[in-house]
Amino acid sequence: MDRYETSAIPVQIRLLLDSVDPEDTVLQEYVRFVAPNLLTQLATYSAKGGKAFLEKCRQEGYNYHDKPDQSMVAHVLNGIFPVMRIVRELERRDLLALNDVERKLYLTAYTLHDLDKIAGEKDLYQLGTSETREHLIQTLTAWIERLAIDRFFPEYVQFLDDLIYLILNTQDKYGTDALPYNYGIGKLAPRKRDFLRDLSNLSDVLNYLDDKQSDGNLLTSPANVCQGKLQKLLARLSQGQLRFAYHQLSTVTGLLTNLINNTILHLFRERGYIPLLFFPNGVVYLADNQKSVKDIADQLFEAVTKKISTACKQRLQQNLTGFTRDGKGMKFSHYYHNIFSVPELLSVAGLAVNKIIHDKKKPVSAERLATMRQMQKDGGKWAIPDEIELNYEASLDVDRLAEYLMVVEQVLSAIPKIADVDQKIMNSLGLADEYEHISVIPDKGGAKYRWYLAAGKYLQQHRGLDREELDAAMATIVQTIIDAYRPQIEQYENQRESFSFLRSYLQAIVDLDGTAIQGWQDFVKELEIYSSAHKSGRKTLMCSLCSTPYATDRQQETAVLFQPQVYSNKQPLNKQADRRGICDVCSLELMLRQILMKSRFQASGGNFENLKVKYLYLYPGYYFTTESARYVARFYQDSLKHLNLFKVTNALTGRQGFNIQDVLELEDFQIETEDEAEENGTDRFLKMELPKNDLATFFFFGIPSFEKEPSETESWVLPAFLALALPFVLTAKVVASECPLPLYATGNEFRETVILDAPHHFLMHILEQDRFRIDEVFNKLETLTAVFRMHLDVYSSKGKPNWNRINEIAMNLDTDRMYVFHYLMKLQRDQKWESLPRSVVTRYLHLYQLLQREGDMSIFKGLVDRYYVFYHPADFNSHNILRPVSTAIALTIKSDTDLSEEDAILEMIGEIKGSQERVHNKQAKGYAPIGGYDELAAIREFVEYFYHVTFQGYCRGERALLRERANRIKSGCEAYYLETHAPRKKNKEVVNNTDTDA
Template structure:
């Protein structure tokens, strides 16, 4: 039975995967998971420390305080191997590896893991292993002749980990692999991956001595590439993921190959002599990638819209991302997706507030249902957003419905309590006068009106010029936080943030400070169509001395909340009822690009997982964490083609509530 890690790797790695690596994942990786899954990269036994001299113990104390030593040994081995395999295709024909040399690399990393955990020797020779590694780690099945290469493994260990070419424990003339191959090919490969797997930030390649060694190792391997990075020095969640993925898509066209991935960004192998990225071009591309995703969901009514007692309301971002023509053309579909109160339509209640005769009320009751609701909300929304002060619009709509002789201009504009009752009156009359009109016909009619209205308004130049405060804030955000080599460093935003904060804290401030990010960016009032939380949650950021409970949200966090609605498919204001659990995947160290695909698919699968079943499974297996490796996490068949694009995913969500009857309602 395959483990979760095995399954994800085999599904996400290319079908043309090297046979040696494929065999390693199938045969050795499960044993490595078992032995090293919960070990760190530095977990020597007590007997090991007893053999150290006082000087060596002082060195040990310095090493053990290093944050690098908290890395998972299993993940360190896996990432190191995958990093090596990303370099192998770039080697020229003279340096190309044989099958035995590839096997040697795999065994070397595996034995270093064993040596890190269990060996009591200081110099780390493995000529006489303490345990039957061939059986415990399945090395005999993977590569039966691995013991014959122990001299090469010892030699590589000494020159790679100790950076020395002096070897007193092995006779070089007894090597099966030529000494030149060991020193000039395998040693640089092992050194590169060993160093790279310990980096904690993309900027380490230019700010640390370890990172400084990597270009020299590439030169030794004859790889004519340059290391370059991008970093985002801020994390919001899905917006961060989206920015990373947009940069990956942009650089892919420039032949930049991702080789190291981090929560903060990516390190690439770029062609030598590449041109620096133009900041404006990249910002435009990132914005298009993110806004296109939101626009797609907005135009089908999935995000940005909410209907309350006073009608259909749109998030401010709707009017900033969509042109008036786009919004009007998409409004029939939005109305259809948003207004679904067939059991309890609003039209009958609205008609009760009109002063009309009993006979007319009886006639209108034939059309007082969901059909009228949709027509009325469609017209009311258009008038509020684009034609509030245009008297021609009213007559034009009445004419399009063919009811201009029955409903007057004044009747169409009767308001009570902030609700336009007149358009409900007009909609009910139109429906009652068209007895065979069904919901599909209503949508088609609205689409017809929308197309004609767009042409009419454009001819009369009634549409406002499209502006986007969200785009402006997003560009400032990228200038402040997105970093690439060669770009000018932005000035500190402290003064701007302080001014924004002080202005928001005054009683005269119209908008409260952002409840999620404090005062870095100017905020606006939180809209129910944007924020997924219940009203008045997270309201601790109020003007000093004020009593009102008002929540603010910046344009940046509005984008984040809309992206969460788009990717996680939930209704705004109702998220907390489903008791969400947010899952953060934040690797501390560098990881190979294939692991990012594993994280992405796992995040998608965990959104559908049933936490109660996992709890029951865990209890049935004696609360053994190791048993969770074999839990059937992947409920849906993976589609490798669908997941082939770059995806840096470090945030997912699942729920603790269940649908239907279930006895497991609380966690013990």
């Protein structure tokens, strides 16, 4: 079967194919044939930024702008997709007609326009001689075949001159050569060739606007895209009919700003604007030059609040998030008042009562009755008059009705101009005669006992009601009350404004195509709040999550995802109790996360904190195109559900390491079918669930620890792996953090591809840094995965990974990279292997190589390669393999400290020479491939290497340190010998028989 048949296409390519316009057959073919190779061949190449390039610039003293990272894959796809969308719009307007060959020529030229960077040849674009031209053609052809462009565009050979012209002239400055006689005749008409050059140039400029007007600004926010140069390019291509437009937010919170972006996006679309580029903080559109969006400002507040209510209402009715019950009754989050009308809220409350007080619950109505009787008996402060008859049949139905009536009273009493709610409720229950008696029952401890008595008496009068009949009766009771207060309720609904703070918030953060709505960030008020909150005996609360000029209130346990402040009776003088505040904006953001982030973990307060959630924030490589945003959204929703590190590390760590394709093809990164998704249950990750047909502009998700009582170590294992893997899977930048709000509004605010925000110290021991450029991410991913696999080798037990032990491994490896071989031998002892599988030896040697620091030298390689010149072990016994090394170590440890360097070397030479004589005389096992002076010279080279490099260098000339590291040195030498010099026996993968003291 062809590797490009549908069943063989990688999931990433299938998602891209689904995201690309199905009528654009050329682009569909490009994604099918070329994109798979882009993902695997160019993922680690840097188009912008990159550690290697920046280091080179610094070494050469070149004051180069420190650019944010962009991978070559993102650079290519970010240029192609929006320009092809522009081409389709130009064709729709009859401004352009490109045939399939011309489209393929443009796609090929832009894909390879940075061929000099890809090939690593700075002077590749020289056409001065036939030799340099031929070299360029050879390099170009090689990469065309490597990326399978020859399958996508087999006619490219006929257009080689045109192709080279377009490649060399995509950029405006560096490498350009527009002289026609340098390119031969060419098959394209000059006008069409120049038009394709403009397309390719537009693709490149969309990734980096480098001209005097923009001062070299990178296009990492919507406003930067709509600069003069880009507008001029588009105007020239569209004959003045099209322009770029945008909307932009000045901040990013996560879900709230996603909903705001989607609202504005919908309003722009209604006016004929075509979404083109997606940023975390806004969108760039393709717009008719005559159209305006000034009227959107007046509609925005109502549209956003409607969007929020619509998005949340159905989910709240299904999940009833934020409803809880304690000894004082039912509680629910304040945001229900903003989302539901009064009748809707009372209806939802009825559903919540039935959900929380389910049939497996133990009724508390009996306890309530006993308390009331005791209060009546005791008299005094809580006296209940003797004439009140305290008698009813305790049941769950009494609990349900009583709790519901409490909610009804709470909701209606909060409405202005509504009075005597409790009497109206009693009348609707048919207990008007009982009102005077029941209303005097006090609320001891906050519990409203009178409603339990009222519910009990009502159910005594209506015996035999089943659940459905009781629900219907409750609905009728509430409807009667609502009808009685309808004028007050309607007036309240008309006068109140849901999420009123959003009006000023939107005015402060939204920019509509270059015009702020009408407000600005109130820094003066923000400073006043900050100053007031830090005064002695302060009364103003500070938001726990942000600095803000918006109203801040005490957090509600039911409405936020972190644990409320722990309170204490011990307070300093002149200081109020510590309180954790939360502003209106952050409260709304966390409300949306409670409602719109799906996961099997439905927790709040302390239970949520115990999950030790780490968040991964996904930023585009400058921006997502419409196609790549759809691709990321589908992968985010349908693929990223769970991840098993046992399976992942086993799949990735092989004899020769792994490559990008292995990462892309991980089973846990594949799309599940509907049956598989249902079988596997809900996501283990906390992910956004936006309304259908909405496209997120900013993606993030939370990773709860899967352990019951996780440590900080365990909580960082999976986030660290995903942070390093997802840049290749999603062509994105990743920030991993414990902070529930994003640290950065856009990718322009940080330069690197991956940031681990305050990671656990075990990661710093392994990775040595917390920020990674695109060209170093894969090496760090491979290193981390290999260390994880080693940890699982030696410390997992009965399916439990025991991740806390990785701290020990990380610190040991940071102290001495040769600890790799300590764990290799530990694995052999634990598994009781008589011999080590060669694949295991190879894997641990590969890990050792990955961990090598700059300037490190493989000591055991130097030792084994040198002794193998004069000595070959006869078998795979550790004692025989390590004889020269063991001899040198033992003599050095036992040698007199006053012995001179030359005498110590001569003593070792003599001892090893004597051992070799026994080998020559067949008195000891082994082979001596050389003899005489050559053997003596080889022994001296081995001994001097051991003494100078191993003893004086690695062990700093300290015999105690050599004694402590001896086993690791010998284990490394043995592993290297088995992998490099041991003969490979047929049908046998295992190669040694290790003594325990090796």
